[in-house]
Amino acid sequence: MCSYLSNKKESISPISTKWISNIPFNFDNEIVKIDKAINTVSTQRSSLGAVQNRLEHTINNLGASSENLTAAESRIRDTDMAKEMIEFTKNNILTQAAQAMLAQSNQQPQGVLQLLR
Numbered sequence: 001m002c003s004y005l006s007n008k009k010e011s012i013s014p015i016s017t018k019w020i021s022n023i024p025f026n027f028d029n030e031i032v033k034i035d036k037a038i039n040t041v042s043t044q045r046s047s048l049g050a051v052q053n054r055l056e057h058t059i060n061n062l063g064a065s066s067e068n069l070t071a072a073e074s075r076i077r078d079t080d081m082a083k084e085m086i087e088f089t090k091n092n093i094l095t096q097a098a099q100a101m102l103a104q105s106n107q108q109p110q111g112v113l114q115l116l117r
Helices: 003-011 014-021 027-116
Strands: none
């Protein structure tokens, strides 16, 4: 023991050192307990790290799936929009053709009436 500690021990009253000597303390046992605690913490950290890696992998996969689903939905909507535009254009052409035929059929009786005048 260093001289500083031996001097301090001598200055402690006998009453206060009596209870210290009655405490059973084994450093080897305490070091074993600390080592077990460190091993337990390391094991738990490893387990939590593995779980975190699996969760991150799952999150990345779900993100990619969501992006693919959104892209597929967009393609379907775009296809439906193109189909509807084609249908609209076809109906518009048919309407204009029907109007042109009606206008022409209305002009023929007027032509006959003009001949009769």
